[in-house]
Structures are given as structure tokens and as C-alpha cells.
Amino acid sequence: MVIKKNIVFFTAIFSLSWSVQSNEIIDKQKLNKIHANLFNDAYIISFDGSPSNFSLKKIAVDKPNERLLKKIKFLSDDDTYAIKVFGKDNKYLYAIGIGNPFYATYQHIGYEDRKHMGGPVSSAIVEIAIPLHIEPSSFIVSKRDITGKFKDIQEISFE
Numbered sequence: 001m002v003i004k005k006n007i008v009f010f011t012a013i014f015s016l017s018w019s020v021q022s023n024e025i026i027d028k029q030k031l032n033k034i035h036a037n038l039f040n041d042a043y044i045i046s047f048d049g050s051p052s053n054f055s056l057k058k059i060a061v062d063k064p065n066e067r068l069l070k071k072i073k074f075l076s077d078d079d080t081y082a083i084k085v086f087g088k089d090n091k092y093l094y095a096i097g098i099g100n101p102f103y104a105t106y107q108h109i110g111y112e113d114r115k116h117m118g119g120p121v122s123s124a125i126v127e128i129a130i131p132l133h134i135e136p137s138s139f140i141v142s143k144r145d146i147t148g149k150f151k152d153i154q155e156i157s158f159e
Helices: 002-032 066-071
Strands: 042-050 053-062 081-086 092-099 103-105 118-120 124-131 138-144 150-157
Touching: 042 138, 053 150, 066 124, 081 124, 092 124
Parallel strands: none
Antiparallel strands: 042 053, 042 124, 081 092, 081 138, 103 118, 138 150
């Protein structure tokens, strides 16, 4: 009788732990789907920007190309500008690092020993791709200040 109780007890514990673990796997799968991929349609959003002002240029639903997807990444220490994505009810979803689109780098054979390999530009077109299931409602463009913290430049509504 004791053996049957132990078997039932361990079976219940095992099934509960498996249920909790399967929910964690589902949550991780949802987390992995916050970036667009080559095979599914996504919102491709273009911003026309200057160092102090951004505006929404174009919104399209299409499959993003590989070049665009290589540029999109989570926020890192190397990013000077970031775009924060907000969903329904102005809920913060995530931030996309866009580097510094206002500094053009170049390569030229014979000038590798130069200290600077680029220069500032006054405007740039920034494109991001967001999966269709995220349904963004607004964006906030932020810039890193000299202390390393991001300060919001402006909010752009998706509608």
C-alpha cells in the first residue's frame, strides 16, 4: 500500500514539474519570435532622421531582406541611438539598437593607418523590421548621452 502511495505521489510531482517546464518552453519560444525573419512578412518601418529629429517615412508589410535583418539587433554598448517599441496600451516591448546612423564609415586601400575612417552625416534613413504579431503602437527614439544613459528624443506614433 505504501509503495502505491509513493508511486502516485512521484507521478503527480513529475507531471506537475513537466507542466511547469512546458510553459517555460512556450514562453521561450514566444521570446524568440520578437525578431523578423526572411520567410515571414513583417512591418518594415522606415524613419527619416537627423541627429535631433526623426519622422516616420514609410510603413510596408513585406518580407525583410537579409541586409536589413543583419542590422537589427538588441541594444548593446556600441549603440548611440535606439528605438524602443511599444505595443498595445503603451506597453514597452523591447529596444532595437541602431548604432550611429549619423556617422558614415568608409574603407580605402592605403589609408588604413588613419585615426578616423569616416565622418558625420546630417541625415539618414533608418529601417527596422518587426514581426506582424507584435502590432506596435508607438516608438520612442533615444540617444545615449555622455554618461552612457539613453535620453528620449521623441515619440513617434505608428498610426
